């Protein structure tokens with residue numbers, strides 16, 4: 001098999017349930033140029049070194065013009081890029097500003113103190129499954145959970161949460177481009193609509209919170225004055241939208257992949273049931289073994305970079321295949337085994353370096369709580385089909401549905 | 412007995428003595444047990460405390476966040492040792508393989524590890540040093556006493572010497588809202604460790620936090636009141652300040668006096684050892700059974716021209732202890748060189764300062780990312796056209812990259828653009844280290860001499 | 876419980892300060908300060924923090940190694 005065809009195969013929907021053998025193939029050449037242009041990096045140490053390399057940019061404006069064409073699907077053309085798509089110093093300034101109301105050093109307890117609220121949301125979602133013997137874990141649980149959490153975090157009033165669920169749906173669907181041109185066009189149209197509505201809604205809410213602040217992130221972003229000054233209204237909107245997009249689909253997939261992996265490993269499921277503390281390393285292992293973000297396709301180079309015997313030319317698109325890196329046998333022993341209490345586990349599931357996941361502590365708590373509660377309360381859960389139907393998206397990879405049967409819901 | 416047989420018997424039931432029961436000593440003990448050494452292990456330490464961690468002493472402890480006696484080091488594993496704490500080693504008989512102790516006892520060893528570290532250099536005038544209110548900071552007890560005094564709210568603290576420890580003490584004082592004067596003989600704080608360009612940033616940080624920073628001056632005398640309490644300090648520029656607390660932070664002296672007549676090559680600059688941690692004797696011949704690790708050691712580093720580096724760094728103590736332990740119980744062909752990349756950190760005035768490599772070797776510096784004025788930057792140091800070190804202020808995530816650059820002897824100045832290269836990052840400037848022929852206290856790395864022998868290490872970067 | 880952070884490894888990702896805020900605090904944007912002898916009730920939080928640290932910089936004393944020696948004089952302990 002030529003490595004040139006590998007990216008096509010990885011993105012080929014038929015391989016969605018199990019891309020890992022393709023990654024193994026890819027790792028035979030740590031850095032390879034795909035026929036469509038991007039350079040694919042698939043081995044752990046090379047990926048890690050590029051994530052810490054100051055010659056690597058996340059800003060699409062640094063791509064060569066040919067390479068830039070058609071990359072910016074997720075980016076709203078009417079808004080400036082959010083910090084995930086910016087380089088320092090802008091990235092650092094905006095990330096610090098966004099961190100102020102979210103975490104240390106300024107607000108060290110916000111996420112920690114959400115423990116109770118997260119537990120309540122999880123319990124509520126599971127309670128609603130009583131009297132059911134068939135559930136779809138995605139639609140019934142994994143999907144609504146993170147959107148609710150982000151709404152609470154930002155301070156979206158409960159009665160408006162339903163709009164967020166709709167916008168999140170539409171945006172998530174656009175990450176899964178359908179086959180025909182007409183469908184694609186229709187989807188682009190609804191995406192534009194959803195983005196516009198989301199931005200308009202946020203603008204209104206920010207204004208409201210500026211006038212009457214509460215204890216939530218939007219209020220803090222709207223009123224806070226720190227060493228970096230204040231976020232502009234547009235910056236608040238792009239940042240809030242980023243939190244919604246970056247924190248949604250990813251968390252859905254982590255929880256769903258988690259349940260799927262547990263059902264495939266009943267002994268581990270049993271262990272988690274009797275020892276909830278296992279959730280902590282288990283979630284780390286999931287982030288290594290079935291990571292929600294399979295690759296980082298948004299990087300480019302500011303200079304020619306000589307790595308693993310290949311020169312990646314300046315301005316070339318760079319795909320960092322993090323899911324492959326996290327299964328690199330040069331780094332992890334038994335990489336293809338799911339070992340829930342693995343100790344040497346510096347996976348790449350949340351990225352690394354300056355763009356490392358902003359919401360990681362929250363995502364960890366969400367997944368730890370969700371999986372512990374699901375295994376505790378679902379009585380005799382069984383997979384209805386294996387593999388389940390996957391989303392089309394090869395970057396944010398995860399099941400579209402996870403149909404389960406259960407004998408009941410425990411208290 | 413064959414060599415292999417000897418090693419096996421030694422590993423099973425030999426005896427190892429470690430002198431110096433602190434960071435390096437403890438980590439070596441753990442590593443010995445991890446390596447499968449099951450013989451007798453004796454830990455000799457002159458402090459009465461079990462091994463504790465020093466870096467928090469000038470940070471969390473002085474801030475009152477952590478009591479001084481809450482700094483004991485976690486054990487990575489049980490070490491099953493004979494502990495002789497509160498007992499100093501007073502002599503070494505190399506031929507008899509015996510360490511004599513202050514209590515009159517002696518312990519015999521098959522192999523010995525010396526990890527006696529350094530102690531704070533006291534104020535040179537003894538009478539002034541004895542004044543009530545004059546402190547140094549090296550031990551847990553020093554920190555407890557100093558913290559106790561700071562808590563009482565002295566009207567002014569004087570810190571003599573603006574190296575890392577002195578700067579951290581000044582930072583803690585300011586955070587406690589105590590008025591503080593810092594006297595530094597050099598042109599700026601941290602100048603010995605990081606050079607004048609970065610030293611200027613450190614000076615700005617101090618002044619921005621309200622430190623009365625006086626550079627280019629020396630303290631000429633400390634004056635006490637009738638009760639023997641320090642009350643005034645005099646400077647070489649003719650000025651004086653009223654002070655209630657003085658902290659002398661003039662660097663360290665190596666704890667090697669107990670080895671004076673032993674025949675080991677031990678002196679004021681430490682104990683020289685090869686890259687495998689074996690000590691040299693006075694003739695310059697490497698010993699077989701005596702190993703060294705931590706602050707007291709000087710060892711050659713292939714990456715830095717085989718210069719003998721003494722690194723008073725936490726990470727060096729840990730890494731060298733592990734290598735020494737491994738080599739103590741391994742056959743010569745299985746021994747490993749200590750090739751640790753020098754690294755340290757310091758937290759002061761809310762800024763995380765980190766460095767890799769050996770900045771004082773550099774002749775030039777270039778700010779490759781960020782900006783000095785914002786106090787957030789990454790700077791690379793160059794020596795004869797290659798990258799030799801790097802420092803970050805609140806940009807630690809980039810340091811790995813520069814560590815690779817040093818390992819690969821990458822060209823300096825770096826030609827490539829970076830994500831945050833500013834106009835000031837376009838041209839290298841002189842790094843601004845004080846002329847080494849002038850006396851200077853406590854540079855973190857001292858450079859001296861070349862290794863005559865050990866050229867067997869294969870790790871030698873070359874450049875076209 | 877005793878712990879130590881290898882601050883050479885630490886890159887200021889602050890995961891620990893999120894997950895065990897009583898034990899780990901950020902001092903400024905990047906400098907970490909922590910309680911080397913945290914209350915035993917923090918064990919669960921500290922474990923979360925140690926497992927989450929992206930560079931595995933946090934060493935927590937295992938419960939069975941805790942029987943450590945500390946008295947002056949000769950003794951045979953941990």
Ligand SMILES: Cc1cc2nc3c(=O)[nH]c(=O)nc-3n(C[C@H](O)[C@H](O)[C@H](O)COP(=O)(O)OP(=O)(O)OC[C@H]3O[C@@H](n4cnc5c(N)ncnc54)[C@H](O)[C@@H]3O)c2cc1C
Pocket residue numbers: 430431432433434435436455456457458464465466467468469498499500501526527528529530548549550576666669704705706707722723724725726728754755756757758
């Ligand atoms: C206040 C302070 C802050 C620091 N901050 C940092 C920092 O931020 N970053 C960093 O990288 N490093 C820092 N360091 C340095 C770091 O603590 C040292 O590098 C480390 O302690 C070295 O360990 P060691 O075991 O080699 O020596 P030491 O810790 O000095 O231990 C040597 C031990 O041997 C004992 N001893 C000496 N002579 C004898 C004898 N004859 N018989 C028996 N015992 C003897 C000593 O009393 C001592 O207990 C700091 C040090 C201090 C004091």
Ligand code: HEM
Pocket residue numbers: 058083084085095242243246247248250251254291292293296298348349350351352354355356357358359360362363
């Ligand atoms: C399991 C869940 C999650 C996974 C696997 C995940 C993964 C990632 C990854 C791999 C990156 C790096 C992107 C890059 O390097 O380009 C990232 C960045 C980011 N994530 Fe997450 N994420 C998750 C949950 C969340 C949550 C819940 C939030 C918000 C609350 C969030 C907010 C962000 C943001 C804002 C960034 C950009 C950071 C930056 O550019 O500095 N993520 N995430």
Ligand code: SF4
Pocket residue numbers: 880884885886887888889890891892899907927928929930931932933
């Ligand atoms: S999580 Fe790890 S890297 Fe981050 S601040 Fe804590 S110790 Fe440092």
